[in-house]
Amino acid sequence: MARYSPSIQxxxxxxxELPGIGKKSAQRMAFHILAMEDEKARALTESIDNARKLVKxxxxxxxxxxxxxxxxxxxxxxxxxxxxxxxxxxxxxxxxRMHEYKGLYHVxxxxxxxxxxxxxxxxxxxxxxxxLSSHSEIKEVIVATNQTAEGNATALYLARLIAPxxxxxxRLASGLPMGSDIEYxxxxxxxxxxxxxxxxxxx
Amino acid sequence: MARYSPSIQxxxxxxxELPGIGKKSAQRMAFHILAMEDEKARALTESIDNARKLVKxxxxxxxxxxxxxxxxxxxxxxxxxxxxxxxxxxxxxxxxRMHEYKGLYHVxxxxxxxxxxxxxxxxxxxxxxxxLSSHSEIKEVIVATNQTAEGNATALYLARLIAPxxxxxxRLASGLPMGSDIEYxxxxxxxxxxxxxxxxxxx
Numbered sequence: 001m002a003r004y005s006p007s008i009q010x011x012x013x014x015x016x017e018l019p020g021i022g023k024k025s026a027q028r029m030a031f032h033i034l035a036m037e038d039e040k041a042r043a044l045t046e047s048i049d050n051a052r053k054l055v056k057x058x059x060x061x062x063x064x065x066x067x068x069x070x071x072x073x074x075x076x077x078x079x080x081x082x083x084x085x086x087x088x089x090x091x092x093x094x095x096x097r098m099h100e101y102k103g104l105y106h107v108x109x110x111x112x113x114x115x116x117x118x119x120x121x122x123x124x125x126x127x128x129x130x131x132l133s134s135h136s137e138i139k140e141v142i143v144a145t146n147q148t149a150e151g152n153a154t155a156l157y158l159a160r161l162i163a164p165x166x167x168x169x170x171r172l173a174s175g176l177p178m179g180s181d182i183e184y185x186x187x188x189x190x191x192x193x194x195x196x197x198x199x200x201x202x203x
Numbered sequence: 204m205a206r207y208s209p210s211i212q213x214x215x216x217x218x219x220e221l222p223g224i225g226k227k228s229a230q231r232m233a234f235h236i237l238a239m240e241d242e243k244a245r246a247l248t249e250s251i252d253n254a255r256k257l258v259k260x261x262x263x264x265x266x267x268x269x270x271x272x273x274x275x276x277x278x279x280x281x282x283x284x285x286x287x288x289x290x291x292x293x294x295x296x297x298x299x300r301m302h303e304y305k306g307l308y309h310v311x312x313x314x315x316x317x318x319x320x321x322x323x324x325x326x327x328x329x330x331x332x333x334x335l336s337s338h339s340e341i342k343e344v345i346v347a348t349n350q351t352a353e354g355n356a357t358a359l360y361l362a363r364l365i366a367p368x369x370x371x372x373x374r375l376a377s378g379l380p381m382g383s384d385i386e387y388x389x390x391x392x393x394x395x396x397x398x399x400x401x402x403x404x405x406x
Contacts, residue, residue: 003296003299003300004267004292005258005267005270007256007257008254008258008269011250011253013250014246014247014250014251015250017243020232027293027296028222028223029223029224030254031267032221033251033254034254034255034258040220041255044218045251047213048214048236048247049248050210050214051211051233051237052236052241052244053210054208054210055210064234064237065208066210067208070208071208089207089211089234090230093206
């Protein structure tokens with residue numbers, strides 16, 4: 001282990017606990033932070049404190065936001081008949097970047113994951129159910145959880161939970177990515193693309 | 204650009220200014236920080252504030268330290284006749300990890316770099332010169348700057364500057380790394396290894 005003075009050592013330890021930051025990166029970041037101008041360093045710690053103070057969950061869609069309701073839920077131009085269920089706030093941002101989807105969101109903040117002891121109570125499914133029952137204008141729920149075992153299990157659970165209310169539940173298509181070569185596709189993706197094949201003669 | 208609430212956006216911007224942190228990593232770090240327990244988040248910002256408050260340059264070797272003189276300079280067991288000149292505090296840590304070098308250090312905090320407008324004044328060469336003249340026990344200066352154009356120029360400059368005082372100035376050997384294949388060595392390294400060849404029959 002490299003030897004640094006206690007406060008540098010402590011800074012490196014704290015930084016290396018951030019996701020994706022190894023020991024080398026943490027060292028580099030620590031010395032960068034030590035060399036920063038006062039104003040810059042203050043901006044960094046203030047942005048951490050500020051975000052942690054201001055950010056809360058939107059009372060409607062559970063996305064992380066400074067203002068409640070969030071900018072999507074308070075946008076009068078959005079299609080209020082459709083709700084897309086995603087796992088994380090990052091997913092909302094990804095769909096918004098696409099500028100294609102005009103409906104609302106619901107952020108689960110997780111999925112079922114027996115291995116990590118994550119159950120329904122660790123997601124915002126309860127809030128989703130009460131939202132669906134109190135907003136009769138919602139006609140479709142698009143489940144956009146990840147294409148993983150956990151994401152799929154959560155999607156199936158949601159479909160069974162919501163179906164009795166008469167609301168349509170759909171799932172994002174799975175299959176070959178655009179521009180991809182069949183030669184390099186993995187077996188699961190190929191099987192899923194085959195099962196989900198679409199009829200080109202249908203019109 | 205992804206859309207997040209202002210305080211999340213601000214946090215991502217600040218984090219992405221750290222070295223080696225791209226937009227994606229900054230996003231991941233930001234959401235991790237938002238999800239941290241209060242205590243953990245406080246430990247992070249406090250470690251930044253603390254390090255910036257406590258860390259100063261050692262008045263002897265210019266290494267970054269909490270206490271002055273630093274742990275190397277205040278260690279009575281070190282060989283006080285030898286000073287190794289390095290570019291950064293990280294370099295000191297690298298040599299200390301090796302447990303082979305028992306002398307003292309001098310941290311330049313930079314090298315000459317005309318392209319980045321770095322001259323002698325941006326290094327601690329002045330402090331090195333006055334240290335050498337006031338500590339007559341120093342017999343050798345080992346220049347351990349990087350094997351770059353800037354590192355080499357700095358080494359040559361130091362050799363010319365110090366030589367008149369009668370102190371021996373040496374430079375770390377350059378050549379093929381241990382365990383390396385000649386087939387994969389670059390031309391500059393090969394040429395340097397050839398120029399610096401050692402006589403195996405000499406004894």
